[in-house]
Amino acid sequence: MMAQLADRVAGVGIPGWFLLLLSVFIGSFLGTVIRRLPEGRPIMMSARSACEACGARLAPRDLVPLVSWLAARGRCRYCGVALGWFYPGVELGALAVATIAITIDGPEQAWLDCLLGWWLLALGWIDLRVWLLPDALTLPLLVLGLLVTLAFDPEDLADRAAAAAIGYLALRAIGWIYERLRGREGLGQGDAKLFAAAGAWLGTAALSQVVLLAAAAALLAAAAVGLSGTRIRAHTALPFGPFLALAIWPLWLFGPIHL
Secondary structure: OOOHHHHHHHHOHHHHHHHHHHHHHHHHHHHHHHHHHHHHOOOOOOOOOOOOOOOEEEOHHHHHHHHHHOOOOOOOOOOOOOOHHHHHHHHHHHHHHHHHHHHHHHHHHHHHHHHHHHHHHHHHHHHHOOOOOOHHHHHHHHHHHHHHHHHHHHHHHHHHHHHHHHHHHHHHHHHHHHHHHHHHOOOOOHHHHHHHHHHHOOOOOHHHHHHEEEEEEEEHHHHHHHHHOOEEEEOOOOOOOHHHHHHHHHHHOOOOOOO
């Protein structure tokens, strides 16, 4: 697998390598979005211009994705406090998205693959941290899916628009029924909007597969939580957004399964 990956990446030339290099900087920006957007803070300002522990202003050499963190051994150069894995984790996630996209589709299609993958990475991570899928990300993702369809597959635009509407209404209906039966919210509006975006990108044929893959991933995650020693109770909940995101991207890369 590694040899195949090396051959594929080596064969894509400068654009592919540039995409891989760009991905870690995109990951750094996504880290800013993930931390600041839910709090309503500006995201265009550098999230790491100062150490959050000691307040020391960071030099440009402290802000190189992955490299600065490794060079400082994961600690602030000024106060020595541990910086944690959040930013390098997001940067590695963005790099993984680019690597997978290039391996599967080559650099031409990979740019679009990465755009969707990075967007879903941010959404899933935010939901995992704060149980929120911001409209500022879900709604533009829906519109972008329709614009991509209009640009590349205009004959599918009606199907994608219908899928977006069906996806939203279906998850809102399920959430309403769950709340009526259980007396508490099970699926938020953000989940419904992300599912609508899935319809805009993938079409009606993929909607059921998105739900099945997301549900399967959620069950596996719940099982893993149980095996780790955490007791699963009737009111134990997991955010559904990360699992929706995890289901949408491979279906975009490989297409829905036609039975």
